[in-house]
Amino acid sequence: xxxxxxxxxxxxxxxxxxxxxxxxxxxxxxxxxxxxxxxxxxxxxxxxxxxxxxxxxxxxxxxxxxxxxxxxxxxxxxxxxxxxxxxxxxxxxxxxxxxxxxxxxxxxxxxxxxxxxxxxxxxxxxxxxxxxxxxxxxxxxxxxxxxxxxxxxxxxxxxxxxxxxxxxxxxxxxxxxxxxxxxxxxxxxxxxxxxxxxxxxxxxxxxxxxxxxxxxxxxxxxxxxxxxxxxxxxxxxxxxxxxxxxxxxxxxxxxxxxxxxxxxxxxxxxxxxxxxxxxxxxxxxxxxxxxxxxxxxxxxxxxxxxxxxxxxxxxxxxxxxxxxxxxxxxxxxxxxxxxxxxxxxxxxxxxxxxxxxxxxxxxxxxxxxxxxxxxxxxxxxxxxxxxxxxxxxxxxxxxxxxxxxxxxxxxxxxxxxxxxxxxxxxx
Amino acid sequence: xxxxxxxxxxxxxxxxxxxxxxxxxxxxxxxxxxxxxxxxxxxxxxxxxxxxxxxxxxxxxxxxxxxxxxx
Numbered sequence: 001x002x003x004x005x006x007x008x009x010x011x012x013x014x015x016x017x018x019x020x021x022x023x024x025x026x027x028x029x030x031x032x033x034x035x036x037x038x039x040x041x042x043x044x045x046x047x048x049x050x051x052x053x054x055x056x057x058x059x060x061x062x063x064x065x066x067x068x069x070x071x072x073x074x075x076x077x078x079x080x081x082x083x084x085x086x087x088x089x090x091x092x093x094x095x096x097x098x099x100x101x102x103x104x105x106x107x108x109x110x111x112x113x114x115x116x117x118x119x120x121x122x123x124x125x126x127x128x129x130x131x132x133x134x135x136x137x138x139x140x141x142x143x144x145x146x147x148x149x150x151x152x153x154x155x156x157x158x159x160x161x162x163x164x165x166x167x168x169x170x171x172x173x174x175x176x177x178x179x180x181x182x183x184x185x186x187x188x189x190x191x192x193x194x195x196x197x198x199x200x201x202x203x204x205x206x207x208x209x210x211x212x213x214x215x216x217x218x219x220x221x222x223x224x225x226x227x228x229x230x231x232x233x234x235x236x237x238x239x240x241x242x243x244x245x246x247x248x249x250x251x252x253x254x255x256x257x258x259x260x261x262x263x264x265x266x267x268x269x270x271x272x273x274x275x276x277x278x279x280x281x282x283x284x285x286x287x288x289x290x291x292x293x294x295x296x297x298x299x300x301x302x303x304x305x306x307x308x309x310x311x312x313x314x315x316x317x318x319x320x321x322x323x324x325x326x327x328x329x330x331x332x333x334x335x336x337x338x339x340x341x342x343x344x345x346x347x348x349x350x351x352x353x354x355x356x357x358x359x360x361x362x363x364x365x366x367x368x369x370x371x372x373x374x375x376x377x378x379x380x381x382x383x384x385x386x387x388x389x390x391x392x393x394x395x396x397x398x399x400x401x402x403x404x405x406x407x408x409x410x411x412x413x414x415x416x417x418x419x420x421x422x423x424x425x426x427x
Numbered sequence: 428x429x430x431x432x433x434x435x436x437x438x439x440x441x442x443x444x445x446x447x448x449x450x451x452x453x454x455x456x457x458x459x460x461x462x463x464x465x466x467x468x469x470x471x472x473x474x475x476x477x478x479x480x481x482x483x484x485x486x487x488x489x490x491x492x493x494x495x496x497x498x
Contacts, residue, residue, distance in 0.1 A: 186438045188490070337437035338461035346458075373457045379438050 015222040016234060017210050018250045020104040022138075024145040027106040031217060034110055036117040036153050045075070048118045048216055055220035056232055057212070061086055061168075061205030062277070062306045064294050067212065071118055074202040077193045079120040081200035083112050083154075084177065085209060087128045087135065088161065088168025091277040092328070092420050093308045096236035097206040099248045101128065101135050104210060105142035109156060111209030114216040116154050119202055124156045127173055129163035136160065163422075165332035169380045170194060170203040172334070177201075183334050184380035207236055207307075228254035231293040235307050239264035241274070241418060242313030251292065258288040261311050268313045272396050276305020278325045279385020281392035282318060301392065305385075310419065317412035318397035319404050321419060322390060323351035328421050329386040340383040343374035347390060354404045355413045364405065367394075430468035432492050433477060437461075439488035446489055449480040 021027050037044035053068035074081065085108060089097040101108055112124040126143075128136045139158050146152040161167045161176045171185040174194040194201045204212070211233060215223050223233045231253045240246045243264030251260055257273055273283045275292075281302035283290065290296050294304050312318055330344035350367040353359055367390075375387040394401055404410060433453060442460035452473055454462045469477055481489040 183438075186436050188434050188492075338440060338442055338459055339437065339457060342459040342461075343457075370458075373463065377435075377437055377461070377463070379436075 015214055015226055020107055022103055024106055034113055034151060036113055038117055038153055045118045051215055051220050055215045055223045059205055060207035060235055064304055067208055073193055074119040074200055077200040081121045082196050083116040083121040083124045084201055084203040085112050085126040085206055086168055086203050087126055087206045090165040090168040091306045092422050093240050093277055093310055094306050095238045096248045096307050098135050100210055101206055102138040105139050107210040107213045108206045111212035113153050114212055123154055126158045127161055130160040131163045166334045166382050173203055174201045183336055186379040227252040228293055237307040237309055239309055241310035242267050242270055243311055253293045254291040256289045256291055260309055266311055270311040271314050272312045272318055274310040275302050277308040280305040281388055282396040284396040317410050318393055319400050320355045320410055320412040322393035323355040324417050326351050326386055337378040339374045339377035343370055344383060344386055346370055357407045357409050359405045429493050429495050431474050432468055433464045434490040435462050435464060436488045439486045441486050443485050445483055446480040450476050
């Protein structure tokens with residue numbers, strides 16, 4: 001499938017997210033005014049929906065849901081709602097939305113304005129976590145520029161939910177805007193739209209909205225000209241781990257994993273890649289050539305998740321790092337659902353014993369049973385992410401797991417982790 | 428015909444465990460006492476017991492979803 005990647009994109013009107021002007025006048029010079037039709041302009045709204053549909057844009061917040069389908073759902077549920085810009089980026093290893101909201105806030109806000117007009121929402125609410133003041137300052141500055149220039153079509157405000165892993169889950173976000181409770185809501189039927197008060201809410205990841213802004217202005221063609229035929233466009237990836245130049249890069253969908261890591265200049269040969277963030281999956285050397293796109297990643301048991309790739313160097317221990325990530329994820333539970341509240345710490349304890357060479361004869365059977373019992377039993381998918389991480393680790397690092405089971409010591413468990421964990425993790 | 432499925436609201440559930448006593452054929456408890464259901468349609472002879480389990484749940488965490496299908 002690697003052959004589908006267009007290696008030499010034509011220069012000119014390319015679809016790209018990074019490198020846009022940060023200030024409003026530069027933004028208007030580059031893109032022209034914001035041409036949106038307010039009110040009941042059915043044909044304009046339908047055309048925007050058709051462009052999104054033709055582009056095949058998938059949400060970039062982790063769920064990978066088609067943006068056109070999400071818009072159609074919101075349009076069917078009435079006027080006067082809220083367009084929520086999800087800039088929470090609770091994934092500790094991810095920086096893409098921080099970078100985007102700081103460097104190209106007008107692109108993100110324009111995407112929100114286009115979609116607000118398309119589903120006749122009456123306001124745009126941008127969510128940036130409390131404490132992330134650099135990002136909030138950039139967004140606030142952009143909003144005030146747009147307000148003074150009478151550029152924005154519906155009102156734009158910023159709100160500051162708590163900085164927790166699950167606070168950015170979309171139902172937790174609308175719940176917080178509605179009632180200051182940053183907890184996910186049990187929604188057995190995902191086809192029912194989220195609401196704030198009595199009105200529909202459409203939640204989109206910041207990066208998704210930047211793509212929408214360009215597709216709405218330029219049509220789907222520049223987007224379609226990049227990436228893979230079956231999954232076009234570009235996406236932002238945060239590269240971390242054993243690399244000399246960690247940070248955010250923009251790649252074409254379908255770029256092989258190993259080529260993406262090379263953009264971060266690995267400091268040593270790497271034994272595995274963590275793809276999709278802390279709730280993602282480990283990928284071993286046999287699959288380093290996998291194109292970064294949903295279908296090929298699913299085929300190897302991984303997923304695009306949030307755009308994160310972390311290289312585990314040859315000297316690292318995948319069991320130790322998985323144990324640490326699982327402990328972190330357990331501490332980030334919203335505390336609502338029993339299988340997550342009790343199951344994730346139990347799984348983290350099993351892994352800690354394994355990593356620390358303190359295994360017992362029943363450990364692996366117990367761990368496998370717990371993974372099966374926790375998966376899919378929360379109101380949100382937080383526990384499922386932890387399960388996918390651990391299952392992938394047991395497969396990719398099976399030789400290390402076997403050594404740990406025999407009680408062989410692992411030097412890495414007592415050394416500082418190369419991964420990032422924002423503290424404190426306790427609730 | 429109409430099929431009945433059990434869904435547990437995991438936020439509401441507080442692991443009282445009455446459901447597993449009333450409906451052991453379809454509900455088992457995990458090691459922390461929270462109910463596990465398999466999501467498959469309930470056999471017709473268990474529907475009455477399922478209704479009772481839903482009614483008797485102190486947290487009202489059991490939802491029965493009815494779905495009509497042809498045939």
